[in-house]
Amino acid sequence: MVYKLSKVSAHVICWLPLIYLIFAAIHRTLGADPQEIMLHLLGFWALVFLLLSLSVTPLRRVFQFPILVNFRRMLGLYAGWYMLLHVALFFTFYLNLDISELVNEVIERPYITVGMLALLLMLPLVVTSTKAMQRRLGKKWKALHRLAYLIGALSIVHFVWQSKSDLNEPLLYAVWLVVVLVSRRSIK
Numbered sequence: 001m002v003y004k005l006s007k008v009s010a011h012v013i014c015w016l017p018l019i020y021l022i023f024a025a026i027h028r029t030l031g032a033d034p035q036e037i038m039l040h041l042l043g044f045w046a047l048v049f050l051l052l053s054l055s056v057t058p059l060r061r062v063f064q065f066p067i068l069v070n071f072r073r074m075l076g077l078y079a080g081w082y083m084l085l086h087v088a089l090f091f092t093f094y095l096n097l098d099i100s101e102l103v104n105e106v107i108e109r110p111y112i113t114v115g116m117l118a119l120l121l122m123l124p125l126v127v128t129s130t131k132a133m134q135r136r137l138g139k140k141w142k143a144l145h146r147l148a149y150l151i152g153a154l155s156i157v158h159f160v161w162q163s164k165s166d167l168n169e170p171l172l173y174a175v176w177l178v179v180v181l182v183s184r185r186s187i188k
Helices: 002-026 034-063 064-092 100-110 109-128 133-135 139-145 147-163 168-187
Strands: none
Touching: 002 034, 002 064, 034 064, 034 147, 034 168, 064 109, 100 109, 109 139, 109 147, 133 139, 139 147, 147 168
């Protein structure tokens, strides 16, 4: 019962950023450039959920809290969901659903190239996240899902390059990723 309640609570918490954005957009409280704020926040939450999912294993090992592993897949899927929303918002509001414009942006802007690469690498992880796919892929599943670290690095590079001048926030996430990588290596 406690496990199910914690799982439901975690899902509710993961939906709160999107609920907030919808509420703020309806009530026009996102400022002068709401699309920019929404785009930033969707990307922010995609990165946070990805880093949280990568943090599960080291935290589980350090604190001897095995139940945490039950939240890793969920957090990864929410990372993929917010990443997809981030790109969909960009494609809709900034490119007016123009595929040729999207191709041009990917070619001409390195930070968009890196962001799209992160999304494209995330899609197979989302599709293969089920237990059935895990069984079907066997050892290949684990190797495939190690791409999450590369996706994290690409997402941070995307964040750094698009930030232009203020690098404080993206560098915090870079440190988070490095700490997770180092802790995974040192705990083994």
